[in-house]
Amino acid sequence: MLTDPALAELRAVFAGRLSVSPAVLAEHGQSESLVAAGVPDAVIFPASTAEVAALAVWSSRHLVPLIGWGAGTSLEGHALAIAGGVAVDFRDMAAVLEVRPDDRLVRVQPGITREALNRELRATGLMFPVDPGANASLGGMAATRASGTTAVRYGTMRDNVRGLEVVLADGRVIRTGTGAPKTAAGYDLTALMVGSEGTLGLITELTLRLHGQPETVMTAVAAFPGVGQAVDCVMATMQMGLVPARIEFLDVETVLACNAFSGLSLPPAPQLLVEFHGHPEGVAEDTRRFRDIAEGFGAEGLQWAERQEDRSRLWAARHSAYRAILASRPGAKAVVTDVCVPISRLSQAVGETRADIATSGIPGPILGHVGDGNFHAILMVNPADPGEVAIAKALAARMADRALRLGGTITGEHGIGFGKLGHMAAEHGEAWAVMGALKQALDPLGMMNPGKVVPG
Amino acid sequence: MLTDPALAELRAVFAGRLSVSPAVLAEHGQSESLVAAGVPDAVIFPASTAEVAALAVWSSRHLVPLIGWGAGTSLEGHALAIAGGVAVDFRDMAAVLEVRPDDRLVRVQPGITREALNRELRATGLMFPVDPGANASLGGMAATRASGTTAVRYGTMRDNVRGLEVVLADGRVIRTGTGAPKTAAGYDLTALMVGSEGTLGLITELTLRLHGQPETVMTAVAAFPGVGQAVDCVMATMQMGLVPARIEFLDVETVLACNAFSGLSLPPAPQLLVEFHGHPEGVAEDTRRFRDIAEGFGAEGLQWAERQEDRSRLWAARHSAYRAILASRPGAKAVVTDVCVPISRLSQAVGETRADIATSGIPGPILGHVGDGNFHAILMVNPADPGEVAIAKALAARMADRALRLGGTITGEHGIGFGKLGHMAAEHGEAWAVMGALKQALDPLGMMNPGKVVPG
Numbered sequence: 001m002l003t004d005p006a007l008a009e010l011r012a013v014f015a016g017r018l019s020v021s022p023a024v025l026a027e028h029g030q031s032e033s034l035v036a037a038g039v040p041d042a043v044i045f046p047a048s049t050a051e052v053a054a055l056a057v058w059s060s061r062h063l064v065p066l067i068g069w070g071a072g073t074s075l076e077g078h079a080l081a082i083a084g085g086v087a088v089d090f091r092d093m094a095a096v097l098e099v100r101p102d103d104r105l106v107r108v109q110p111g112i113t114r115e116a117l118n119r120e121l122r123a124t125g126l127m128f129p130v131d132p133g134a135n136a137s138l139g140g141m142a143a144t145r146a147s148g149t150t151a152v153r154y155g156t157m158r159d160n161v162r163g164l165e166v167v168l169a170d171g172r173v174i175r176t177g178t179g180a181p182k183t184a185a186g187y188d189l190t191a192l193m194v195g196s197e198g199t200l201g202l203i204t205e206l207t208l209r210l211h212g213q214p215e216t217v218m219t220a221v222a223a224f225p226g227v228g229q230a231v232d233c234v235m236a237t238m239q240m241g242l243v244p245a246r247i248e249f250l251d252v253e254t255v256l257a258c259n260a261f262s263g264l265s266l267p268p269a270p271q272l273l274v275e276f277h278g279h280p281e282g283v284a285e286d287t288r289r290f291r292d293i294a295e296g297f298g299a300e301g302l303q304w305a306e307r308q309e310d311r312s313r314l315w316a317a318r319h320s321a322y323r324a325i326l327a328s329r330p331g332a333k334a335v336v337t338d339v340c341v342p343i344s345r346l347s348q349a350v351g352e353t354r355a356d357i358a359t360s361g362i363p364g365p366i367l368g369h370v371g372d373g374n375f376h377a378i379l380m381v382n383p384a385d386p387g388e389v390a391i392a393k394a395l396a397a398r399m400a401d402r403a404l405r406l407g408g409t410i411t412g413e414h415g416i417g418f419g420k421l422g423h424m425a426a427e428h429g430e431a432w433a434v435m436g437a438l439k440q441a442l443d444p445l446g447m448m449n450p451g452k453v454v455p456g
Numbered sequence: 457m458l459t460d461p462a463l464a465e466l467r468a469v470f471a472g473r474l475s476v477s478p479a480v481l482a483e484h485g486q487s488e489s490l491v492a493a494g495v496p497d498a499v500i501f502p503a504s505t506a507e508v509a510a511l512a513v514w515s516s517r518h519l520v521p522l523i524g525w526g527a528g529t530s531l532e533g534h535a536l537a538i539a540g541g542v543a544v545d546f547r548d549m550a551a552v553l554e555v556r557p558d559d560r561l562v563r564v565q566p567g568i569t570r571e572a573l574n575r576e577l578r579a580t581g582l583m584f585p586v587d588p589g590a591n592a593s594l595g596g597m598a599a600t601r602a603s604g605t606t607a608v609r610y611g612t613m614r615d616n617v618r619g620l621e622v623v624l625a626d627g628r629v630i631r632t633g634t635g636a637p638k639t640a641a642g643y644d645l646t647a648l649m650v651g652s653e654g655t656l657g658l659i660t661e662l663t664l665r666l667h668g669q670p671e672t673v674m675t676a677v678a679a680f681p682g683v684g685q686a687v688d689c690v691m692a693t694m695q696m697g698l699v700p701a702r703i704e705f706l707d708v709e710t711v712l713a714c715n716a717f718s719g720l721s722l723p724p725a726p727q728l729l730v731e732f733h734g735h736p737e738g739v740a741e742d743t744r745r746f747r748d749i750a751e752g753f754g755a756e757g758l759q760w761a762e763r764q765e766d767r768s769r770l771w772a773a774r775h776s777a778y779r780a781i782l783a784s785r786p787g788a789k790a791v792v793t794d795v796c797v798p799i800s801r802l803s804q805a806v807g808e809t810r811a812d813i814a815t816s817g818i819p820g821p822i823l824g825h826v827g828d829g830n831f832h833a834i835l836m837v838n839p840a841d842p843g844e845v846a847i848a849k850a851l852a853a854r855m856a857d858r859a860l861r862l863g864g865t866i867t868g869e870h871g872i873g874f875g876k877l878g879h880m881a882a883e884h885g886e887a888w889a890v891m892g893a894l895k896q897a898l899d900p901l902g903m904m905n906p907g908k909v910v911p912g
Binding site for chain 2: 103105144158159182184186187189192195239281289344373410415420431
């Protein structure tokens with residue numbers, strides 16, 4: 001609990017970079033989804049790793065939890081202070097520290113957002129491709145093991161974080177990883193920290209892999225006669241060894257919402273939005289092969305958009321899909337789901353989920369990063385209607401159970417926070433207790449983002 | 457210590473699958489390199505996960521260490537029983553349990569070797585690409601976080617292990633990962649186990665990512681006027697965004713040894729051995745672009761081998777390079793080194809290493825997986841000459857220090873075992889203590905491969 005003497009100590013160090021104003025606290029107590037809020041007792045805006053380390057020492061002494069805060073775009077309550085404590089907002093630690101074009105690496109502070117990073121990289125010919133849709137902070141993306149539309153080719157945060165600086169619960173500062181492309185030197189602490197959601201430490205610096213901006217980019221939208229054909233086309237594409245940079249599924253409801261919201265005129269049918277990156281010769285052949293596969297599944301009107309503005313319009317619409325869907329039911333709040341299954345079970349998973357939603361009476365458009373077997377249903381409820389909320393939560397729980405039954409995972413990219421905590425035992429069995437033992441080893445007082453990820 | 461009652465208990469369970477014969481013990485007490493031997497007190501050949509779990513319970517009760525054993529090809533003493541104990545030889549757990557072509561996954565037991573696995577996969581059109589040269593076991597490769605010639609395109613074991621079954625020190629059996637291509641559900645225990653060298657548990661099953669056998673493969677050897685040009689060509693190739701399936705460097709000494717050993721007639725110059733995989737159109741353009749880059753660095757006589765037998769001959773020679781080098785100094789033993797640096801520092805690292813070796817009087821050909829910044833010097837010594845051994849070990853230590861100074865790692869792919877333990881503090885600082893804390897959390901009695909990886 002944050003006592004007055006503890007607060008006074010903080011104030012002496014952070015002065016104007018500490019806030020207890022109700023507006024600031026409230027802002028750090030909400031999230032994008034229906035997950036119940038938890039308001040912190042104070043918000044700190046640290047300016048350096050040393051300050052974060054001092055905070056950790058202070059936290060251990062006063063037994064006040066620390067909860068990292070990036071852009072506030074997580075969907076399972078990851079950054080909410082459900083047990084009180086201090087939100088550590090990395091707003092002022094958002095610099096690009098070093099660009100190393102020869103090694104395709106960049107060193108950044110955790111508060112920088114992916115859009116800001118890519119703006120800074122534009123002139124280098126390099127890019128950071130991981131794209132969860134939201135303009136999240138890189139520290140948050142690493143903590144959540146985020147991915148998104150481009151993971152099918154470029155990987156998730158697991159694959160694109162080369163190294164970290166982390167402040168541990170006791171205030172020690174460690175560095176993980178090296179500047180070399182690979183290492184076999186001991187336990188993979190980088191991978192342990194990526195996806196740990198601030199429960200093992202606070203990330204204060206990241207070294208990220210960069211990729212060349214593609215020489216050629218081709219994007220297409222293909223309409224399919226039914227959901228099954230669209231999803232089977234994805235499976236066939238991956239099995240043929242084609243590697244799209246993105247391959248996204250939109251069901252009819254999503255397409256209609258995007259048409260209305262973003263002024264598109266896509267045909268009212270399930271669609272795949274696909275993109276290839278590479279040199280012109282490789283991409284030309286990729287697109288030829290994809291066309292053959294897609295037409296085999298009944299795709300119609302496949303048109304390639306090579307012009308930047310046409311592509312941007314399509315992807316902007318895709319990125320607005322969440323807002324478009326919400327706008328299709330005014331006043332609604334969303335229960336956002338996020339399951340991921342083996343590609344071979346994708347068709348079954350999407351089919352059963354659609355049928356389940358259809359009988360529920362809740363609108364629930366489906367879209368997803370289907371090249372990875374990952375999809376979302378956006379279950380729209382009237383937040384004032386506890387009956388609807390309960391129905392949506394039951395649907396979401398059945399989606400998680402279904403994903404496990406099909407050999408998949410309860411979350412492809414959104415993470416656990418506390419929203420998915422109830423499904424962890426089912427996914428991991430005894431391995432969940434092992435996660436708890438690791439947490440206990442690194443944070444015995446339980447001050448790093450308590451109530452998240454591990455058994456309570 | 458293995459007492460008579462403890463041994464009797466084992467014998468009751470394992471009968472003929474337990475050996476204490478001096479020949480079998482000695483076989484499990486040697487390794488491929490100069491690392492000093494450690495002979496186990498007994499060798500067990502378990503037949504199931506349940507038996508391995510029972511062994512772990514037995515080990516905790518009698519305080520006898522367990523050391524996993526695959527193919528015995530590790531280079532830093534990973535599998536040596538330096539504190540006594542029981543070698544757990546996975547020879548009889550070497551089955552392919554399930555091939556899932558639609559998901560490009562295979563489930564195997566840890567004792568299967570990579571060559572045996574690829575033989576079993578041949579008819580499926582799929583392959584497991586990680587290739588450390590030696591015909592290692594998959595369990596050992598995962599435990600060591602192995603990589604090799606193809607990591608530049610297909611990644612290391614970090615990237616290609618989707619999930620594991622692991623027996624923990626207390627006999628609990630956990631499963632990590634899922635069949636889905638990605639997950640954000642909690643700590644990445646798969647990545648924690650990969651590279652932990654049997655110190656956190658014994659791997660009893662692996663789910664591995666497979667890749668399509670490439671439609672087109674083009675291989676070339678290119679001779680360069682000097683080491684600097686060859687290495688700079690690699691850097692330029694990677695920076696241009698070309699993704700070779702392999703790009704290997706051989707210095708003149710290595711080339712001469714391979715010519716003599718494998719009956720090749722490569723020109724006596726530093727060489728790059730490069731390979732591209734893909735569809736014909738993509739590979740044709742890749743090879744065109746690589747030729748332009750290589751010729752810009754003075755490459756001569758670049759010839760593409762598309763025929764399977766020509767390619768096989770080249771790669772067989774590359775895989776025999778270690779034996780070829782040893783054969784060039786009869787009676788010699790090798791101190792094998794394994795450093796990895798950022799690509800931008802590769803030229804400097806190789807140059808300084810060559811100069812250091814040249815003044816030492818010890819023959820030390822250099823070769824490596826340079827697309828990853830990873831290279832080896834094979835320091836050949838007369839094992840009966842302590843002076844030579846000392847010079848080679850000092851050279852190896854300076855290579856590790858140099859790699860760290862240049863922002864790299866003390867081992868790209870061979871791992872730590874106990875041979876590299878002395879460099880861990882320099883690479884990891886406080887993070888090494890964190891590895892120790894994780895070990896303590898999962899193996900408080902220190903029975904899983906003691907004396908390796910973590911602080912003693």
